[in-house]
Amino acid sequence: MQAIVFDGVSYVYPSGVRALKDVSFTVERGELVVLMGENGSGKTTILKHLNGLLKPTSGKVFVDGLDTSKYTVAQLATHAGLVFQNAENMFFESTVWDEVAFALKNFGYSDDVVRKRVDWALRFFDLERYAGQSPFTLSGGEKKRLAFAVVLAWSPPIIALDEPTIGQDSLQKEKMLHMIRLLNTQGHTVIMASHDVEFVADLRPRIIAISSGSIVADGPADEILPDTEILRRCSLHPPQLALLMARLRDLGMPRKLVDVDTAARLLVERLRP
Amino acid sequence: MKVIEVRGLSFTYSGQDKPSLRDINFEVGEGEFVLISGPSGGGKSTLCRCINGLIPHFYEGELRGEVYVDGLPTSKTPTHILSQHVGMVFQNPQNQLFSLNVESDVAFALENLGLPREEIRDRVDEALALMGIEDLADRSPVELSGGQQQKVALASILALRPKVIMLDEPTSFLDPMSAMNLVELVDRLRRKLGLTILMVEHRIDLIAPRADRLAVIYEGQILYDGPPRDFFEKYDGHLYGVSVPKLARLSKEMARHLEWPGVILDIDEFERVVRLIAGHRL
Numbered sequence: 233m234q235a236i237v238f239d240g241v242s243y244v245y246p247s248g249v250r251a252l253k254d255v256s257f258t259v260e261r262g263e264l265v266v267l268m269g270e271n272g273s274g275k276t277t278i279l280k281h282l283n284g285l286l287k288p289t290s291g292k293v294f295v296d297g298l299d300t301s302k303y304t305v306a307q308l309a310t311h312a313g314l315v316f317q318n319a320e321n322m323f324f325e326s327t328v329w330d331e332v333a334f335a336l337k338n339f340g341y342s343d344d345v346v347r348k349r350v351d352w353a354l355r356f357f358d359l360e361r362y363a364g365q366s367p368f369t370l371s372g373g374e375k376k377r378l379a380f381a382v383v384l385a386w387s388p389p390i391i392a393l394d395e396p397t398i399g400q401d402s403l404q405k406e407k408m409l410h411m412i413r414l415l416n417t418q419g420h421t422v423i424m425a426s427h428d429v430e431f432v433a434d435l436r437p438r439i440i441a442i443s444s445g446s447i448v449a450d451g452p453a454d455e456i457l458p459d460t461e462i463l464r465r466c467s468l469h470p471p472q473l474a475l476l477m478a479r480l481r482d483l484g485m486p487r488k489l490v491d492v493d494t495a496a497r498l499l500v501e502r503l504r505p
Numbered sequence: 506m507k508v509i510e511v512r513g514l515s516f517t518y519s520g521q522d523k524p525s526l527r528d529i530n531f532e533v534g535e536g537e538f539v540l541i542s543g544p545s546g547g548g549k550s551t552l553c554r555c556i557n558g559l560i561p562h563f564y565e566g567e568l569r570g571e572v573y574v575d576g577l578p579t580s581k582t583p584t585h586i587l588s589q590h591v592g593m594v595f596q597n598p599q600n601q602l603f604s605l606n607v608e609s610d611v612a613f614a615l616e617n618l619g620l621p622r623e624e625i626r627d628r629v630d631e632a633l634a635l636m637g638i639e640d641l642a643d644r645s646p647v648e649l650s651g652g653q654q655q656k657v658a659l660a661s662i663l664a665l666r667p668k669v670i671m672l673d674e675p676t677s678f679l680d681p682m683s684a685m686n687l688v689e690l691v692d693r694l695r696r697k698l699g700l701t702i703l704m705v706e707h708r709i710d711l712i713a714p715r716a717d718r719l720a721v722i723y724e725g726q727i728l729y730d731g732p733p734r735d736f737f738e739k740y741d742g743h744l745y746g747v748s749v750p751k752l753a754r755l756s757k758e759m760a761r762h763l764e765w766p767g768v769i770l771d772i773d774e775f776e777r778v779v780r781l782i783a784g785h786r787l
Contacts, residue, residue, distance in 0.1 A: 271650050271652065271678070271679065271680045272650055272651075318597075371550070373546075374546070399545070399674060399707070400545070401545050401746035402707070402742070403743070405748070429681060430710065467681065467682035467683065468680065468681050468682065471751065472772065473755065476755075483779070483780075492754045493758070495758075496759060502783065503779065503782045504762065
């Protein structure tokens with residue numbers, strides 16, 4: 233069963249900017265997909281179609297089989313949760329705890345369930361100590377994690393993340409990586425926008441590369457990330473190790489995405505006396 | 506010459522029990538490029554706020570020790586004077602730009618200082634030219650890309666002709682190409698104008714090859730201050746919230762099996778060393 237279907241979707245903002253041009257792709261349930269592309273390429277516009285914040289100007293978007301043009305944002309929320317890039321735009325409660333609890337209460341969970349899930353989500357993202365504080369007192373990276381905790385607490389089958397690694401230090405990034413993998417292994421469909429190539433290289437998802445509102449390439453990270461031509465079109469750089477391998481191709485290094493251990497093994501084999 | 510001197514600096518925000526900075530001693534020479542990293546909440550932004558005077562002028566709390574920028578004690582110098590010595594570029598350029606067009610954004614602080622019209626004109630033209638954005642002068646900042654907006658933010662700082670520019674995660678919202686352009690531009694400017702650069706960043710792989718020093722701020726203290734490569738040689742950066750560039754990790758693996766000259770952060774250098782060793786083998 234398909235989690236997400238974009239069928240010939242174009243979207244024109246009221247200002248007249250054509251943000252998406254005839255975009256078609258399908259995401260199966262349980263897939264992990266990263267949208268990559270330059271600033272303004274259309275990544276966020278695609279994500280905003282998933283919970284109905286935007287409706288296509290032409291074409292169709294189906295989420296969990298539902299035609300988004302026929303459902304409200306509130307109805308779609310139980311199917312797809314979106315974690316925004318500018319997290320502070322979505323906060324409105326007076327404490328961090330209430331912020332996470334809000335949607336759960338709205339969905340009608342019992343107080344006991346709400347408490348357990350809120351506490352769990354805050355603990356997971358290392359935010360428990362801020363439970364009683366206003367969301368607006370958090371740092372940029374903490375707000376980002378709170379936004380993730382809010383969505384995680386109600387656990388929608390499709391989770392959409394807009395640039396989740398912005399402002400995160402390496403420990404938080406690693407947690408984010410584990411979280412995304414965990415959600416994915418639990419059967420959640422995860423779709424995210426990111427231009428953090430090293431993070432995406434570690435995640436090894438399916439990548440949909442976008443430029444100026446059109447899909448440029450769609451395939452596994454192993455194929456897309458070492459492809460300097462595709463990356464150049466999307467204002468991206470290859471991950472450090474893929475670039476190194478590309479530069480040392482005449483020494484027999486492969487054209488593929490490698491991790492540190494593999495790169496070391498290949499280089500040592502080539503260089504050892 | 507020291508352009509920044511921090512001596513015995515501690516700061517605790519009002520309402521917090523724990524100090525955000527504890528007995529920091531830190532000096533930066535004119536023309537240096539210092540990369541500041543460490544975990545979120547470790548004290549990086551607080552240190553920046555102490556250097557540009559936002560602490561104690563706008564944030565309340567208990568301040569101990571001394572901070573001098575360009576010879577001025579920051580706690581006793583009004584911020585409009587400090588702003589002509591140290592400028593700050595923030596993570597999200599949208600929070601820093603507010604005028605109807607780029608030119609008036611860049612001129613804004615100069616007008617506030619009451620400079621003569623002629624001088625404002627000259628300084629705005631100069632700043633736009635330095636950033637290579639003369640063609641954007643009449644555009645509205647909100648229509649620009651993130652990379653362009655960050656250049657406008659930097660131009661409005663440059664127009665004040667400060668000696669020190671601090672950038673707090675300036676590339677976070679930029680795609681990799683724009684991020685690299687911005688970092689190259691900042692580095693070129695510092696060489697051309699002799700600027701001192703303090704950059705807070707998590708993108709170590711991008712900045713470390715250009716920085717003279719890496720300062721790691723961890724739990725309110727300076728854990729490390731020295732050449733970037735030595736940090737990765739001695740520490741597992743990841744444990745201290747510092748992303749370890751893949752090349753640093755690869756260097757360490759190489760050193761376990763081959764004669765290898767320690768941690769290399771620059772890809773050109775890494776390639777040279779590999780070719781050198783490959784050449785010896787022939």
